Amino acid sequence: MERQYLLESWLKAQFPERNFTLQPASADASFRRYFRMFLDDKTWIVMDAPPQQEDCKPFLQVASMLAATGVHVPKIWSYDLAQGFVLLSDLGHTTYLQILTQDTDQASQLYSDATDALVKMQLSLQALSLPDYDETLLRRELSLFPDWYITKHLQADLSTKQKAMLENIFNQILQNNLAQPKVLVHRDYHSRNLMVTSPNPGIIDFQDAVLGPITYDLVSLLKDAYISWDEEHILDWVIRYWEKARQANLPVTTDFSAFYRDFEWMGVQRHLKVLGIFARLNYRDDKSNYLNDMPLVLKYLQKTCDRYHELRPLLSLLDELHPVTPESKIGYTF
Secondary structure (H helix, E strand, C coil): CHHHHHHHHHHHHHCCCCCCEEEEEEECCCCCEEEEEEECCEEEEEEECCCCCCCCHHHHHHHHHHHHHCCECCCEEEEECCCCEEEEECCCCCEHHHHHHHCHHHHHHHHHHHHHHHHHHHCCHHHHHCCECCHHHHHHHHCHHHHHHHHHHCCCCCCHHHHHHHHHHHHHHHHHHHHCCEEEECCCCCCCCEECCCCCCEECCCCCCEEEECCHHHHHHHCCCCCCCCHHHHHHHHHHHHHHHHHCCCCCCCCHHHHHHHHHHHHHHHHHHHHHHHHHHHHCCCCHHHHHHHHHHHHHHHHHHHHCHHHHHHHHHHHHHCCCCHHHCCCCCC
């Protein structure tokens, strides 16, 4: 209630003697909240980021950086860093996820627009000023998997042998990730953070951007935790991105099979991290809805581990942690 009072007082100072109303717009996985402000016949988005938990400066910095690339991000109208309030232009109500779950025929165009925007972002020279997606950060993210998913969610204890195997797999994953060329990485470039707008897409939730592996955002987009596609579609969209990136002189390998392998190994890092984050959101932050998205993420992980022999030990561990019950097996009679 105190935050609400402070927010309304700040807005009244921005729009003196004018009447407005606020409605919840969304809440993300952090402490940030978003409201839609109605004033006359216009709307704005108001971000409430408590300064004790959130820092608005990265959001403002990345918003400026992305706007300079020509992609569609919210315009910053006003902000108060001390109180943690930001007034933004409104990119509308419609996310990629909402459209794609209703009309899959629009998928090719929407993903084409999203990869066009991704290439523009990755060309940013200002990205060199962003925090580095280095081994320390990547490894910290991987640790979420044993700490939160295995120990807390599955309530399992790994043996010394299993721990050593997992550490070896982590090292191989990191070796691949860190060898990839570095560009601007949004870090959550997926269907819930892309708005259907004109120009398309509108891009939100970019405040955690870093300088990191070139395949990361493409994995976020095409192996999305909230919607899935047949592998033939994913492969087609990856090829189309790769062709665009080459034409734009982005540092992608000329060997597509090598690029696709990097894409998939980057996905292993991300999906291990996401399983840990979803578990943490449930047990620490009481956001249980993310548990519903775990099976798809686990499916991505198992499929990729099955494809590469170096990752088979991780697949074996996943099978041990998720034993198939007799009731779930499919029987065939001939």
